[in-house]
Amino acid sequence: MTVVRSIVLFVIAALAEIGGAWLVWQGWREDRGLLxxxxxxxxxxxxxxxxTYQPDPHFGRILAAYGGVFVAGSLAWGVVVDKFQPGKWDYIGAGICLLGVAVIMYAPR
Structure with missing residues (x-):
């Protein structure tokens, strides 16, 4: 259950960070305004x-693992929101990043 909770938190974090950055991008680069x-x-x-709700107590580990989630999540955001078409190497790179997340966060200690 702890792994499932951690994955859900990573997904929520990705939506907040990638969505937040996208909103700033839209407001500034696409002239949608201050709101x-x-x-x-x-x-x-x-x-x-x-x-901060991740079950692991180590900030560095969580942020390092989240980096992989961010990479894969950014590509997924691009596909869904911006109609971006990743190439084979984008998918392979994102898969490698997610494998890194699994090793960093969920390997036996």
């Missing part, structure tokens, strides 16, 4: 709190 930017800043702040 988009403010919403992005709030979402990015929420990401910081979500990470």
């Amino acid at each position: 988009w930017i403010a919403a992005g800043v709030l979402a990015l702040g929420a990401y910081g709190f979500v990470a």
Whole structure:
């Protein structure tokens, strides 16, 4: 159950961080305005709190593992939201990153 909880928290964190960055991007680069930017800043702040709920007590381990989730999540966001088409190497790279997440977070200690 702890692994499932951790994975769910990683997904929520990814949605908050990637979504927050996307909102800032839309507000600034696409001229959608300050409300988009403010919403992005709030979402990015929420990401910081979500990470604190991970069951592992080590900040560095969680942030390192989250890096892999961020890579894969960013590509997925691009596919769903921006209609980006990743190539074979994008998928392979994301898979390697997720394998790294599994080793860092869930390997026996």
